Amino acid sequence: MSWVFHRASSQWNMPRTPQLGGAQQASWSDAQTTSSGVQDSNQEKVITVSGEGMVHSPDFPHTYPRNTMLVWRLVSNSNMRIQLTFDERFGLEDPEDGICKYDFVEIEDPTEKTLLGRWCGSQLVQGSHVSKGSQITIRFISDEYFPSEPGFCIRYSLLPSVSEPKAPAVLPPSLQDIEELSEAVAELITVEEVMKYLEPERWQMDMEELYKPTWHVLGKSFIHTRKARADLNLLREEVQLYSCTPRNFSVSLREELKRTDAIFWPGCLLVKRCGGNCACCSHRCYDCQCTPARVTKKYHEVLLLKHRSGGRGLQKSMTDVALEHHEECACVCKDDSD
Structure with a gap:
């Protein structure tokens, strides 16, 4: 069992991009390096960033084409960030179940190999995103269904690599962008501290409302332990698979659920995932890997924080999130002849 996030094909689509102004632009009709620093590549377009510019979906601000995959890698001088x-x-195209699966744009930081966010739908993307190093990647994917408009346009500029000391935050939580709020909430230890930080004047009332019974289905509990009589055959099987077992792993909910529009508290949860090696595999195995043999979806109740539409503060609620757990693992042997 695995999560499926998009149905886009890998076909490259290179329509003519309209000119948006005097700033540096990335055009997918370029066949070679241009004066604006765009280089042709089979996998991506490399843009040498020397000032301000923009990248955008084809035909922006009109409907973008279907079956499109475009990648821009922005590169600056080593002493500058983007x-x-x-x-x-x-x-x-709108998300499904809160997840951008089909048409989306995402930003990745190659320096730390982290996904900074994935966006779709029509919600305004707030705040700015800054590379840790001298590179940053933008990826746009659309599938064969339901193209929308106007698409997207991302403006880029340069910042010094050594930033000035940050001034203390003065904005209330309801006005902070999603990334700033996420960092602040992640430092808090208890749910009471979260509520005090969000609404210091009414945090006790929020606590009472948070734990009131609501219409939604409560989170399910799952039993892992079991008892069994000593059995030599069972002991042998356990020895064979001892190193390949479900183990506790911590996962970030925002990354696991691909939710860039919300904050979860706690931000990380423990899940069972297959881990360890397969030392007891047959000597005839060319390649032996520990893989999940039984996968289940489990529900965990957490605190969900979202900006209300129109800047009307923060929405706070308890919600269930579904995470993939590996209940059983097995050593899958690849024969030499494969």
Whole structure:
């Protein structure tokens, strides 16, 4: 069992991109290196960032084409970082179950190999995103269904690699962007501290409302332990698979669920995932890997924080999140002849 996040094909689509102004632009009709620093590549377009510019979906601000996969890798001088800001005009295919599966744009930091966010739908992308090093990657994917408009436009600029000391935050939580709020909440230890930070004047009332029974289904509990009589055959099987077992792993909910529009508290949860090696595999095995043999979806109740539409503060609620757990693992042997 695995999560499926998009249905986009890997076909490259290179329509003519309209000119948006005097700033540096990435055009997918370029066949070789241009004066704006765009280099042709079978896998991605490399843009040498020397000032301000933009990248955008084909035909922005009109409907983008279907079956499209575009990748831009922005590269600056080694002593400069790259800052990305979304245009307020934004519209891609809506998410399904809160997850951007089909048409989306995402930003990745190659320096730390981390996904900074994935966006779709029509919600305004707030704040800016800054690379840790001198590179940052933008990826746009659309599938064969339901193209939307106006697409997206991301403006980029340069920042010094050594930033000035940050001034103390002065914005209340309801006005902070999602990344700032996520970092602040992650430092808090108890749910009471979270509520005090979000609403210091009414945190006790929020606590009472948070734990009131609601219409939604409560989280399910699962039993892992079991008792069994000593059995030599069972002992032998356990020895064979001892190193390949479900183990506790911590996962980030925002990364696991691909939710860039919300904050969860706690931000990480423990899941069971297969781990360890397969030392007891047959000597005839060419390659032996520990893989999940039985996968289940389990529900965990956590605190969900979201910005209300129109800047009307924060929405706080208890919600169930479904995470993949590996209940059983097995050593899968690949024969030499394979």
